[in-house]
Amino acid sequence: MKKTVISIVGALAVFTSGAGSVFADQPQLTASVNEVVGTPYKWGGTTTDGFDCSGFILHIFKTFDVKLPRTSKTQANAGEYVDKDKLRPGDLVFFNTDGKGISHAGIYVGNGKFAHSSSSKGVRISALSESYYEKRYVTARRVVSEEVYDSMTTEKH
Template sequence: MKKCILSVLVSLTVFLSGFLGTNHTYAATSYSMKAAAIAQKYVGVPYKWGGISPSGFDCSGLVYFSFRQAGKTLPRTAGEMYSKGTAVSKKNLRNGDLVFFNTNKKGASHVGIYIGSNKFVHSTSKGVKIDSMSNPYWSRVYHGSKRM
């Protein structure tokens, strides 16, 4: 009887694993959530054009650094990042999604990491900070979001 039950359980496990497969969405979400937590640790770090280290970040440098520390390498610039990932609507944002802004009339020119509660972390001329997606300026220049 025990062999029969064991055989059924093993068969059922093998059968179901074919349907479930590997959950790539979970892995992507895990990197993204880690990157969001990492970026928040650097609030207050000064802005540095081209900066990709804790001594100074530009916007895409903060995102690049945070994701790399989380184990995922992204392209270096906001525009290149925008060309990757899966588009996600503003109402479906999740912690770790990238939010893009058109600050110079040339497409995605600024990037931050969504951290939940309608907020995102990014680097501006005032350094790494957290802002609201509802801020009138950021609302007006919002360009789109991507899930990496």
């Protein structure tokens, strides 16, 4: 067991050492999300001290100078509707988790996954195909221009 732990720690040290950011050569959206993965959930939170789902979205989109409404319900009316099978990174995805309409939101990051602030686990990446989210998926919205989309998907160096 000790050898395994030492090997893992050693591998992490080698992997994370070197010049530059661990976020180098990643699309800017991915890098922005990765910087806050693990941030705890905080109802009404909009800072790195803690986010609720819509506060997390506001934080990420502020990086790209995109202004959005404050709540997931109002964010679900922003931009243009997009079919689930036409999602691209940066699109917002919405869920009905309380049985009363839109109550949760996240940012599609590609490959069937979305980033969000979960009330139980904080900021994380989940799959749209997870049964919990698949059953509760409601809609998606495209809220960024082509120019902003291009900046989100270019590599951060």
